[in-house]
Amino acid sequence: MTNSGKGVQRTISIYSLTSSAEAKGEAPLYQSVGTQLIATVKSDTAGYYKCSLKPGKYSVFTEEEGKKLFSGLSNDKADLSPVEVLPGKVAVYDIMINYKAVY
Numbered sequence: 038m039t040n041s042g043k044g045v046q047r048t049i050s051i052y053s054l055t056s057s058a059e060a061k062g063e064a065p066l067y068q069s070v071g072t073q074l075i076a077t078v079k080s081d082t083a084g085y086y087k088c089s090l091k092p093g094k095y096s097v098f099t100e101e102e103g104k105k106l107f108s109g110l111s112n113d114k115a116d117l118s119p120v121e122v123l124p125g126k127v128a129v130y131d132i133m134i135n136y137k138a139v140y
Contacts, residue, residue, distance in 0.1 A: 042133065044084025048100040049132070051076045051088060055096040057115040065136050066105040070117075072096070084132075092124045099132055109135055 055072040062068040075095060080086040097118045098106035108117040109132070120130045 044080070044082065045134065046082050046084070047080050047132075047134070049078050049080060049086050049088075050074060050098045050100060050106060051078075051090065052096045052098065054094040054119060055117050057111060057117060060106075060108075060117060062105065064111075065107055065109050066101060067098070067108065067117075068105060070096070070098070070106060090122045090128075092122050094119060094121050096120075097130055097132065099134055101134075101136075107134060107136060109133055 052070055052074055053072045055070045057064065059071040060067040060069070061071070075090065076088050078086050078088045094116075096108065096116065097120055098108050101107045110118050112119050118132070120128050122128045
């Protein structure tokens with residue numbers, strides 16, 4: 038994947054897999070989600086982050102202005118920013134924060 042954006046520092050919140058029905062607010066910024074918070078990490082100024090997780094399915098959000106949670110992606114099941122961690126594997130999940138983007 039070619040990335041033409043720039044990295045930014047953010048707080049990243051990882052929840053158990055969350056559907057849009059379990060989130061309060063309007064896409065792509067949510068006030069809260071109704072699933073379990075698994076981990077919170079900070080990205081560095083280049084946008085790099087890492088977190089050790091047990092195998093499973095998760096939703097990855099960034100914390101934006103006003104403590105809102107950003108999710109710019111969903112799948113065909115309406116799961117927000119889904120990522121699956123497989124046993125013994127590294128999951129790579131790039132986040133594109135584009136809610137203020139002008140194209």
